Amino acid sequence: MRLGTGVIGAMWIIDTVFSLRGREKYVCLNYSGRRERNVPREVFESIMRGEKIIELDISRNNIDRLPPYFEKLSFVKVLDASNNELKYISDSILGLASLEKLNLNNNNLLYLPKEITLxxxxxxxxxxxxxxxxxxxxxxxxxxxxxxxxxxxxxxxxxxxxxxxxxxxxxxxxxxxxxxxxxxxxxxxxxxxxxxxxxxxxxxxxxxxxxxxxxxxxxxxxxxxxxxxxxxxxxxxxxxxxxxxxxxxxxxxxxxxxxx
The missing domain is CATH 3.80.10.10 (Ribonuclease Inhibitor)
Known part of the structure; x- marks a missing residue:
């Protein structure tokens, strides 16, 4: 069965990997280019389902702040928040304890908070x-x-x-x-x-x-x-x-x- 373009566009889990221990669900999420003012609600829903997000792409939107629940993204290794309207980075960034790659290009940042150095x-x-x-x-x-x-x-x-x-x-x-x-x-x-x-x-x-x-x-x-x-x-x-x-x-x- 072929998936229509509407169904493909609605798919928000790009890749899913199951660990051998406890069969936890690890996901990579891509919401690039949706032109939303806030981080898409599907990110929060994924957290509430107990999924472990390891990559998150929210680039090319109109997001002006990262929400408090970002402190729950402790498994994220790659975050792309480029091409948004971010003016500052909140201390919720501290929750991304596993982060290895961070892209904040093309925003409106005047400074980086000391929390990012941790x-x-x-x-x-x-x-x-x-x-x-x-x-x-x-x-x-x-x-x-x-x-x-x-x-x-x-x-x-x-x-x-x-x-x-x-x-x-x-x-x-x-x-x-x-x-x-x-x-x-x-x-x-x-x-x-x-x-x-x-x-x-x-x-x-x-x-x-x-x-x-x-x-x-x-x-x-x-x-x-x-x-x-x-x-x-x-x-x-x-x-x-x-x-x-x-x-x-x-x-x-x-x-x-x-x-x-």
Whole structure:
């Protein structure tokens, strides 16, 4: 029997897995693109049935807040809440104790709450295209982070605690308001990629930081393309882009006009 498109559209359990112990029901739910103002009621109904939600996609709606019952989502490993109208993240996020991947891209967030730093299993956090002006000082607690994407926000500085993220491999800070490459990046010994493109205020590159990055065994890319205010010549404690290219070689990418 073929299912009609209406029936398929109404199916909200994408995948169901039964554990061998107790035959508990684990589900992945997808409510993307429904343009609802609130988290779909089916999420709450799933919780009330005792189902263990492990993946939840509520992207591309018009949701402006996460409800209190989110604290019950202790089995969720992947949450996609991108492309909504979120202005803040409530402390109910603390309940997502198993969370490994969190996508908050394309919302209206001005800050991240300190509660988000207590998600000890979080490996990937993406908060692109928001209005973040600062990060929580407690970010040092997020030592499971491997990938952090903060592109296209309004950040001009990083908290000192970010230097404690020993497992961080990829850091994206493109399209922010930095006028200098933060020295704290030198503390991230296992960084492989630093994306720092299109920070249109960027003018200074500290020599001390570049010396540290030059000795790094893990760094493969420092991407500085689209920063056209960088000075050509070195001055005092700062490195010009010409010397920067000589020091880092193929590890650094500069915009086309600078490379020429």
């Amino acid at each position: 998600l000890e299993h979080l490996e990937e956090l993406s908060v692109r295209n928001n209005q973040l002006r600062m990060l929580p000082e407690e970010i040092h607690n997020m030592d499971s982070l491997v990938r952090l994407d903060l592109g296209n926000n309004e950040l001009a500085a990083l908290p000192f605690g970010i230097g404690a993220l020993d497992n961080l491999r990829i850091l994206n800070l493109e399209g922010n308001l930095f006028n200098t490459l933060p020295l704290i990046l030198g503390y991230l010994e296992n960084l492989e990629k630093i994306i720092f493109t299109k920070n249109k205020r960027l003018r200074k590159i500290p020599r001390k930081l570049i010396e540290i990055l030059a000795d790094s065994k893990s760094l493969v890319l420092l991407d500085l393309r689209g920063n056209n205010r960088l000075r050509e010549e070195s001055s005092g404690d700062n490195v010009g882009w010409k010397e920067l290219k000589n020091i880092l070689g193929n590890k650094v990418k500069l915009s086309q006009e600078e490379e020429n």
